Amino acid sequence: MADSRPRVSLLRFGAPGPYVVSMLIAGLLWLPIRLWERDGSVQAAVVQAGLNAVIWGFAFFFTLSWFAKPRPAEADRVAAWAVVETALRRGEPPADEAGRAAVADNLPAVRRGALFGVAGGVLLLGALIVLALDAGSEVAAVGFGIVLVAVLADAVRTARRERRLRAALASVQGG
Template sequence: MATVIAGLLWLPVRLWEERDGPVQVAVVEAGLNAVIWGFFFFVLVRVGKPRPAEAERAAAWATTETALRRGAPPADEAGRAAVADNLPAVRRGALFGAAGGVLLLGPLIVLAIRAGWEVAAVGFGIVLVAILAVAVRTGRRERRLRAALTPVRGS
């Protein structure tokens, strides 16, 4: 989402700067700026400390992230409940990230090739592959964690 927002902010600037040039070049340049600034914004948000009002939510997310990395739910009941509450958001995030990456970077790859910016197209492709890989990995870990949290019935 950070890349999409950055792209929407950069597009008018690039269209104005490239008003005498082809629109495709302006869109590709806006896409390059969007990917770069979106990445930096993402890193800043991940590194920033939560406000005191968000501390409980941040702790629940930290528990969920740890469980996703380990592939196993926490042993305590409060941790299991926090993970179970956050799993739908994890799934939505993976799906929205993959869909957003394809919808944003797919057309940018095509426009970059048409504008003659093959290096930019390769860069967009690398970023898209990374986004899709993270989405697939997150989806698999989420399903595995959901299965581990589901109680076994019968037997």
């Protein structure tokens, strides 16, 4: 049975935007720690902070998505976002007018999340791949590459679902 609790998201973005944001936040939190306790070069400390960012960014995103409770003032927004997530998974707009309006209002945020996920993922993970190769850590570079491919695949999947849902919504609304 599906969980009926509404999920909370820090940002109302489509996938993989929230993960990239949480990865960036985790990296910025880990960077001073890794620089302070570094034994080697600054590059190695940045690569270690990047590895922590990839792991802890996922943990941060997962924890906030599933265990945070929405404030009562955000109940309508959370409910509308849940309708959009369901419509994206199913690939068809809701049957009721209020659901279609919620989907139409939030589709630009879904697209922004996919675009931000691609741009942020390529910039952040691409830079970490280059730094890892320069620091001589090929295993870390491969790990960052795998995460980058996963982020890009999720962004492409989200963009395709968004376009398909936008087209289905236009045909239902007669436009």
